[in-house]
Amino acid sequence: MSDQASSKHANFIIRSQEPLNGGPPLPALAATAMTPNDLFFVRNHGSIPQIDPAVFRLEIGGMVQRPLTLALADLRGLPRASVAATLQCAGNRRDELSAVAPTPGELPWGAEAISSAVWEGVPLREILRAAGIDTGATHVAFTSSDDVERSGRHFGFGGSLPLAKALAPEVLLADTMNGAPLPAEHGFPLRVVAPGYIGARSVKWLQTITLQAEPSDNYFQAHAYKLFPTDITAQNVDWQGGMMLGEQSLTSVICDPATGAKLAAGPVLLRGYAYAGGERLVERVEVSADGGACWQQAELLGQPERWAWRLWQARIDVPPGRHTLAVRAWDSAAQTQPSEICQVWNFKGYMNNAWHRIAVEAVE
Amino acid sequence: MSDQASSKHANFIIRSQEPLNGGPPLPALAATAMTPNDLFFVRNHGSIPQIDPAVFRLEIGGMVQRPLTLALADLRGLPRASVAATLQCAGNRRDELSAVAPTPGELPWGAEAISSAVWEGVPLREILRAAGIDTGATHVAFTSSDDVERSGRHFGFGGSLPLAKALAPEVLLADTMNGAPLPAEHGFPLRVVAPGYIGARSVKWLQTITLQAEPSDNYFQAHAYKLFPTDITAQNVDWQGGMMLGEQSLTSVICDPATGAKLAAGPVLLRGYAYAGGERLVERVEVSADGGACWQQAELLGQPERWAWRLWQARIDVPPGRHTLAVRAWDSAAQTQPSEICQVWNFKGYMNNAWHRIAVEAVE
Missing domain, CATH: 3.90.420.10 (Oxidoreductase, molybdopterin-binding domain)
Structure with missing residues (x-):
């Protein structure tokens, strides 16, 4: 093999x-x-x-x-x-x-x-x-x-x-x-x-x-x-x-930059995916530069497809220092994701759809 | 009129x-x-x-x-x-x-x-x-x-x-x-x-x-x-x-006791409803006596109906003192509810499906 x-x-x-x-x-x-x-x-x-x-x-x-x-x-x-x-x-x-x-x-x-x-x-x-x-x-x-x-x-x-x-x-x-x-x-x-x-x-x-x-x-x-x-x-x-398990749950992820990345402070381009399971569609994706206190809308790319994810991008201002960037999505049933990993923990490790967070450091 | x-x-x-x-x-x-x-x-x-x-x-x-x-x-x-x-x-x-x-x-x-x-x-x-x-x-x-x-x-x-x-x-x-x-x-x-x-x-x-x-x-x-x-x-x-808005989102509520209730400390019977929108079913309801740190499963009453809520009940131990009781549900798409009201706030006041919490006081 x-x-x-x-x-x-x-x-x-x-x-x-x-x-x-x-x-x-x-x-x-x-x-x-x-x-x-x-x-x-x-x-x-x-x-x-x-x-x-x-x-x-x-x-x-x-x-x-x-x-x-x-x-x-x-x-x-x-x-x-x-x-x-x-x-x-x-x-x-x-x-x-x-x-x-x-x-x-x-x-x-x-x-x-x-x-x-x-x-x-x-x-x-x-x-x-x-x-x-x-x-x-x-x-x-x-x-x-x-x-x-x-x-x-x-x-x-x-x-x-x-x-x-x-x-x-x-x-x-x-x-x-x-x-x-x-x-x-x-x-x-x-x-x-x-x-x-x-x-x-x-x-x-x-x-x-x-x-x-x-x-x-x-x-x-x-x-x-x-x-x-x-x-x-x-x-x-x-x-x-x-x-x-059957239908997938709603999820979203920051794919770029990677967690641990060292970035130039200022506007940062975030890119990622969002996916609504079942027959639902992704309606909105939001990103946060402060771990989830404030959110701004990301741009949804392409057109909605009933059975496929939606790629997204967002420009977010990151001041110098260490930050937690986060993403969450909303689906066509007006549902969003749980905030904390511990809320969805299970010993088999399935269906983690908590807000996705990455740690970054921005330097001047 | x-x-x-x-x-x-x-x-x-x-x-x-x-x-x-x-x-x-x-x-x-x-x-x-x-x-x-x-x-x-x-x-x-x-x-x-x-x-x-x-x-x-x-x-x-x-x-x-x-x-x-x-x-x-x-x-x-x-x-x-x-x-x-x-x-x-x-x-x-x-x-x-x-x-x-x-x-x-x-x-x-x-x-x-x-x-x-x-x-x-x-x-x-x-x-x-x-x-x-x-x-x-x-x-x-x-x-x-x-x-x-x-x-x-x-x-x-x-x-x-x-x-x-x-x-x-x-x-x-x-x-x-x-x-x-x-x-x-x-x-x-x-x-x-x-x-x-x-x-x-x-x-x-x-x-x-x-x-x-x-x-x-x-x-x-x-x-x-x-x-x-x-x-x-x-x-x-x-x-x-x-x-x-279209499909309903997943929600659950404690209907009894009422928020502000004064209860006898010990096992308390909680009763309420849980409702999964769209074509989804309520699969699990969980209640917490400590505001959401620990959860126990509630009993689902009756049989699942595709388009109807699921009533539930749970007996939960409440020691003397003031407590926040909470409920959350899981649906057949393995989704659960957001934890905090502020996560779902919108100025029209729609689709609040955060964990439902009630404040109670238990006396000996």
């Missing part, structure tokens, strides 16, 4: 080699509305399968009227669609949570476990219609052909979507990413893209689709990717409890 | 007589999942029209293929649906905002400008289908037959929904409320019920439906019910700016 990262840019930051996990430098993330494929973040829990497209078969079963086995050629006759969508790992910005209290055994993501691309493929609902949905089916489960190991057991990564979401037009079985075939790291030959949901539901190297009456019982749906209250720890957790 | 409140309960709290505005005492609000009609909050901007159902006509026009004029009898042949839905004024909990800085000319609502009912009527989309939607129509505007006066000009209250929402199955033209005909105060004979959106979009005494390419230009859509940043005031406001 030594050349797993071979399709990635020289600046790609690798957080772990096996499984391969990494993301782009933050300034690169804020530079383009759609992230180049060679910089798009990678979140894996197991191997990167090498799949021969000629022998690849997708299995659709469970509570369906006609179980299907489809080759890639069978998909070619189906309608296609594309969507500009942001994917984000539920563990994005975990490093800020881990600084408050440990998040044992979890990857210490900075704010780079998020990227955006234009995905194209067959809407999942075309496949579900072809298979025919049985009465009583309420969830659509996916498994990957990767190889994950947990406690000596080997299995494929999996997760599920509620049926209503699975039938929405934006959910694709994608085979291209920014106009190019899916790279191996991103799920070649076929992956789910579930816009608005945590990245873990956009299953890569898609192998099976199973309609069922309950959410997936795969480890990554039934056990991992659950949100626990702040007073729960690895020691006292009841894994049956906790909230199964 | 002296008997405007005649159908209301003796305990109904009247905030203004003309126009009639008021709501129930908070403990009554937390007592039943669906609010009795005689306690349901009332938010008016003008008169309460007295409409003869025999002469009532609903006009559907604008960008439609077949303008329609419908009598109530014409609606009787159409499919019907019901929805358990919470309505909330965007100004709910304004009193907490006004305590930070003035919200000039706005009604000083406590936390009672919210209620829930089972609504029944004709799905709006049935009417829209009957009229036929022209290409280019993207908003559905409503006007009321009430009489609002602003700056000497008289007009009917109005507002609009995006077409996609107007076509959703939960949006009704309701003629009953908790199984009874709509009371005059609540829009007899016909009103819009737009679950998940601010109450102002659920137009009462519905008179016209107009399909158009832009949101309503009615005062209450184009001018009022907009969310401005904290640094904007009545003096420096540009009314073209600000965010047009």
Whole structure:
């Protein structure tokens, strides 16, 4: 697996080699509305399968009227669609949570476990219609052909979507990413893209689709990717409890300058991203030069896209000295972000959407 | 108009007589999942029209293929649906905002400008289908037959929904409320019920439906019910700016005990409501006896309903002394509420969803 990262840019930051996990430098993330494929973040829990497209078969079963086995050629006759969508790992910005209290055994993501691309493929609902949905089916489960190991057991990564979401037009079985075939790291030959949901539901190297009456019982749906209250720890957790993650929450990040930067005092250009989960849009982004006492509006770049982040920039006056710069966003449901990291701390380190703060020093 | 409140309960709290505005005492609000009609909050901007159902006509026009004029009898042949839905004024909990800085000319609502009912009527989309939607129509505007006066000009209250929402199955033209005909105060004979959106979009005494390419230009859509940043005031406001309110945000409130209550030290029963706007569900409610440093989970009562609030209760230990009790909720997008009132302050006093706090004194 030594050349797993071979399709990635020289600046790609690798957080772990096996499984391969990494993301782009933050300034690169804020530079383009759609992230180049060679910089798009990678979140894996197991191997990167090498799949021969000629022998690849997708299995659709469970509570369906006609179980299907489809080759890639069978998909070619189906309608296609594309969507500009942001994917984000539920563990994005975990490093800020881990600084408050440990998040044992979890990857210490900075704010780079998020990227955006234009995905194209067959809407999942075309496949579900072809298979025919049985009465009583309420969830659509996916498994990957990767190889994950947990406690000596080997299995494929999996997760599920509620049926209503699975039938929405934006959910694709994608085979291209920014106009190019899916790279191996991103799920070649076929992956789910579930816009608005945590990245873990956009299953890569898609192998099976199973309609069922309950959410997936795969480890990554039934056990991992659950949100626990702040007073729960690895020691006292009841894994049956906790909230199964689904829709993303509202977040925003300063990508440039970097925390710890030494700047010339005066007007400073801030750049970053803001992302509203679910079907919500980013309506406003605000930045602060004094840690959140006073705010000014940032400029939203580009046009709103239902399923994609919004890049932003702001010029803010920074006098000589040490300062905490902060950002927060507002979404189309008139919601904003929690202010303090400790308000959203959880021992799995998920869904940190507190105000993003960076420490800078301005010199004359 | 002296008997405007005649159908209301003796305990109904009247905030203004003309126009009639008021709501129930908070403990009554937390007592039943669906609010009795005689306690349901009332938010008016003008008169309460007295409409003869025999002469009532609903006009559907604008960008439609077949303008329609419908009598109530014409609606009787159409499919019907019901929805358990919470309505909330965007100004709910304004009193907490006004305590930070003035919200000039706005009604000083406590936390009672919210209620829930089972609504029944004709799905709006049935009417829209009957009229036929022209290409280019993207908003559905409503006007009321009430009489609002602003700056000497008289007009009917109005507002609009995006077409996609107007076509959703939960949006009704309701003629009953908790199984009874709509009371005059609540829009007899016909009103819009737009679950998940601010109450102002659920137009009462519905008179016209107009399909158009832009949101309503009615005062209450184009001018009022907009969310401005904290640094904007009545003096420096540009009314073209600000965010047009739509989906409700996540909120939660302690209804019982009341703020200022003197309690026996020891376990105290807290009761209240939590409401997630849009299509989101309330997933968790937490209460704190120390102003938000430590939290414990409340018990969610009843079953989740997509469009209705969730009542909750919690027993919390309160030692002798003065305390600030607090509540916050988490929704199905893994979002929680902002902690401080000042974080959400705006001069119109809308969408206060900061942690709800009450001051109590416990005695031995």
